Amino acid sequence: MKRLIYHSYGVDDLSQDAVFDIVSGSAHRNGALGLSGFLLYQNGCFLQLLEGDAAAVDALYAKVRQDPRHRDIETLSETAISAKSFDMWRMKRIASGNAAQVINTLCAHSLGPLPKSELAVITRFVQKNQPAAVAG
Secondary structure, three states: OEEEEEEEEEOOOOOHHHHHHHHHHHHHHHHHHOOEEEEEEEOOEEEEEEEEOHHHHHHHHHHHHHOOOEEEEEEEEEEEOOOOOOOOOOOEEEOOOOHHHHHHHHHHHOOOOOOHHHHHHHHHHHHHOOOOOOOO
């Protein structure tokens, strides 16, 4: 089995409804493929974690790379795993927040500890893509 984390930019006109459609469609398809994971969409950028059979992860990632809703796709982490960490999530959208909130949510729902290297990748993504604070 395999866990893959990638980052991409959404196309400029991607609406929240389109993001919901991505998550909903992914949850349906992933269940049939035995895949699980989550999606973060923050400030126009995606971070997705996929896990499951290596061939199924690779096939789905190849489709993502051809999806016109994504651009500048970059693999952040690719790891052989013995068990899934998010088996209960066929595709879960994680709410935007600060890095501590996101990591706490993931750790609270993970079936096992995530490697520090993967937590660091997710933390950097959240910190880099947080919306700018509005001056009041």
